[in-house]
Amino acid sequence: MTPQFHSPRLVRSAVLAIATAGLLPVPAVLAAATEASVQAHVDAATRAAGKEYPEYLGLCKPASATRPAAGSIDLAGLIARPAPPPGAAFDNLVYVGGAWVSAWALKTSDGLVLIDALNTVDEADRLIVGGLKAQGLDPASIKTILVTHGHGDHYGGADRIREVAAASKPRVVMSEIDWTMTETQLEFANPIWPAPPRRDRTRDLSIQDGDVLRQGDTMVTMVVTPGHTLGTISPVFEVRSGARSWRAVVWGGTSFNFGRDLRRLDAYIAAADRMREIARTEKIEVLLSNHPANDLTVSRLAALRANPSAPNPFVIGTEGVVRTLTVIAECARANRDRFEMMP
Numbered sequence: 185m186t187p188q189f190h191s192p193r194l195v196r197s198a199v200l201a202i203a204t205a206g207l208l209p210v211p212a213v214l215a216a217a218t219e220a221s222v223q224a225h226v227d228a229a230t231r232a233a234g235k236e237y238p239e240y241l242g243l244c245k246p247a248s249a250t251r252p253a254a255g256s257i258d259l260a261g262l263i264a265r266p267a268p269p270p271g272a273a274f275d276n277l278v279y280v281g282g283a284w285v286s287a288w289a290l291k292t293s294d295g296l297v298l299i300d301a302l303n304t305v306d307e308a309d310r311l312i313v314g315g316l317k318a319q320g321l322d323p324a325s326i327k328t329i330l331v332t333h334g335h336g337d338h339y340g341g342a343d344r345i346r347e348v349a350a351a352s353k354p355r356v357v358m359s360e361i362d363w364t365m366t367e368t369q370l371e372f373a374n375p376i377w378p379a380p381p382r383r384d385r386t387r388d389l390s391i392q393d394g395d396v397l398r399q400g401d402t403m404v405t406m407v408v409t410p411g412h413t414l415g416t417i418s419p420v421f422e423v424r425s426g427a428r429s430w431r432a433v434v435w436g437g438t439s440f441n442f443g444r445d446l447r448r449l450d451a452y453i454a455a456a457d458r459m460r461e462i463a464r465t466e467k468i469e470v471l472l473s474n475h476p477a478n479d480l481t482v483s484r485l486a487a488l489r490a491n492p493s494a495p496n497p498f499v500i501g502t503e504g505v506v507r508t509l510t511v512i513a514e515c516a517r518a519n520r521d522r523f524e525m526m527p
């Protein structure tokens with residue numbers, strides 16, 4: 185197929201007009217939070233999860249009321265966990281991430297879109313560059329580095345990939361909000377993470393909600409889903425295997441690690457509710473994550489390797505996506521109510 189464009193570019197989207205028009209930021213009247221309301225949300229999440237979709241139920245546990253201090257997680261230990269082998273989840277989507285954080289490479293007729301860049305230069309070299317080569321892909325063909333949100337586990341390797349793929353002059357893509365956050369007041373800093381990518385205002389792209397990245401034959405619709413960071417991007421795109429294709433989304437930020445911030449949780453809830461509506465209207469059947477534990481990346485890749493002709497385990501259907509986003513939204517509501525009840 186002939187690429188329509190010679191370099192990745194953004195166009196304003198009409199694709200999400202319906203879903204965007206229906207967006208209500210915050211309900212006008214909120215019932216008072218009580219132990220019972222917390223439990224009702226946990227119950228709703230548990231029902232939505234059923235037996236099939238328990239992966240996100242951990243979000244219903246009480247979130248910390250304070251932002252985790254730098255150094256409170258064992259970052260080095262998480263990074264040191266042995267990485268799974270790289271592998272194709274779909275014909276056009278390859279996993280090149282680690283055991284803790286994901287990196288996905290989306291193939292287009294005009295090079296690769298890398299979705300997230302892992303923690304460090306070493307991970308970029310070993311997992312992204314090494315993984316792409318092992319999958320028969322050329323790391324120098326990366327033309328877009330999409331950073332789902334401005335935390336170091338997703339941008340740490342970005343500048344390294346920019347060097348590796350210098351011949352393709354890759355653009356780093358972040359939301360305007362998260363570019364600003366990383367440039368002015370980084371939410372999380374850790375000496376293990378390199379500095380955030382420095383924005384090249386002549387090349388790098390700043391995303392607003394609904395923008396569409398066009399690269400070759402591929403369109404990636406950028407849905408801004410504020411919460412985990414205020415400018416988290418959840419990209420929507422098509423995945424293909426053989427003659428079949430499906431709509432997929434990467435939920436761009438998951439945990440409630442910002443402390444007792446009710447407005448932020450309200451934004452998260454609105455974003456999860458909205459994405460659920462987009463999943464319905466756009467018939468999204470694949471819900472991916474940027475942390476492999478959330479979407480069972482490792483076991484699903486292993487299942488695909490063991491039995492390539494079986495139904496693709498990443499395809500959970502629109503009902504599965506809607507139910508999982510319901511788990512996420514209801515757990516957010518449970519934690520919102522817990523925070524509201526605090527003196």
Ligand SMILES: [Zn+2]
Nearest residue numbers: 333335412437
């Ligand atoms: Zn994060």
